[in-house]
Amino acid sequence: xxxxxxxxxxxxxxxxxxxxxxxxxxxxxxxxxxxxxxxxxxxxxxxxxxxxxxxxxxxxxxxxxxxxxxxxxxxxxxxxxxxxxxxxxxxxxxxxxxxxxxxxxxxxxxxxxxxxxxxxxxxxxxxxxxxxxxxxxxxxxxxxxxxxxxxxxxxxxxxxxxxxxxxxxxxxxxxxxxxxxxxxxxxxxxxxxxxxxxxxxxxxxxxxxxxxxxxxxxxxxxx
Numbered sequence: 001x002x003x004x005x006x007x008x009x010x011x012x013x014x015x016x017x018x019x020x021x022x023x024x025x026x027x028x029x030x031x032x033x034x035x036x037x038x039x040x041x042x043x044x045x046x047x048x049x050x051x052x053x054x055x056x057x058x059x060x061x062x063x064x065x066x067x068x069x070x071x072x073x074x075x076x077x078x079x080x081x082x083x084x085x086x087x088x089x090x091x092x093x094x095x096x097x098x099x100x101x102x103x104x105x106x107x108x109x110x111x112x113x114x115x116x117x118x119x120x121x122x123x124x125x126x127x128x129x130x131x132x133x134x135x136x137x138x139x140x141x142x143x144x145x146x147x148x149x150x151x152x153x154x155x156x157x158x159x160x161x162x163x164x165x166x167x168x169x170x171x172x173x174x175x176x177x178x179x180x181x182x183x184x185x186x187x188x189x190x191x192x193x194x195x196x197x198x199x200x201x202x203x204x205x206x207x208x209x210x211x212x213x214x215x216x217x218x219x220x221x222x223x
Contacts, residue, residue, distance in 0.1 A: 036095070036101055036191055036194070037062055037094065037190075038057045038093070038094055038190060039094065040057075041057060041092055041093075044091075045088070045091075045129055045130065046087045046088040047084065047086040047087065048083065048085065048087050048088045049081075049083065050082060051080075051081045052080050052081070052088075053077070053078035053080075055077060055078050056076050057074075057076075057104075058076075059104075060073065062102055063102055064103050065101040065103055065189060066189075067151065068150050069150070069152070071103045071104055071151060071187060073102060073103060074106070074107060075105070075106040075188075077107070078108075079108075079110075079111055079181075080108055080109065081111040081113045082203060083114065085202075086202065087202040088200070088201050089130065089198050089199070090198065091197070091198050092198075094190055094194050094197065096193060101189050101190055101191045102190050103188070103189050103190075105152065105185060107184075107185045109181060109182070109183055110181070110183070110201075112176050112180050113179070114178060114203070116178055116205045118203040118204060119172065119205060121158055121171045121176070121204065122168065122170050122202045122204065123168070123171075123199065123201050124136075124167060124168050124199075124200045125143065125188070125198070125199060125200075126198050128198060135167060137167075141189065141191025141192070141194075142191055143167055144164065144166060144167070145187040145188075146164075146189070147166070152187065153185070153186050153187065154183075154184065154185045155169070155171040155185075156174075156182070156184075157174040158171030158172060158176070172204075
């Protein structure tokens with residue numbers, strides 16, 4: 001649960017997610033009803049976290065793995081604010097109804113509340129939080145719309161580094177100034193054999209003394 005969040009409100013949010021899931025399953029024909037669906041946002045944590053304003057998770061199209069273009073299923077976060085340059089973990093609970101996987105598009109407002117400009121940004125899929133975080137393994141079904149990568153991926157003003165790893169997004173070649181707000185969006189495939197997963201996000205900086213470093217040296221931070 002997010003720090004300061006009313007436990008009753010959190011329970012209502014979880015119940016609403018479950019009711020939506022039941023309705024979606026009852027209205028979906030055939031095997032498409034047996035799929036993986038996010039039923040709750042379990043909160044954010046990490047040394048980088050200042051505040052978080054979560055909106056909602058909506059899943060009108062269960063089992064839509066590898067949809068071309070923007071998925072109708074979405075995760076909406078009004079604002080995630082970084083207090084310092086460090087990671088933030090966001091955890092989501094998943095209900096497993098069989099096959100296939102369900103694809104979401106996550107849209108979030110990201111505020112640089114740190115005292116430093118960012119020269120890069122990393123998003124990693126995995127499990128657990130803090131020191132117990134483990135990155136998702138290749139081929140486990142949890143990924144950023146692999147293998148075709150045919151859904152929107154936007155971390156502007158940053159550019160996405162290629163080749164794209166199915167579990168890691170590295171973005172570079174621009175600057176997000178201290179005090180600025182940006183909207184990021186990326187797809188997530190949720191497999192049918194997990195009960196929860198974590199999205200870890202981390203900004204990157206270069207000390208002022210190293211401001212003349214070449215982009216190749218900066219990019220090396222991600223390899």
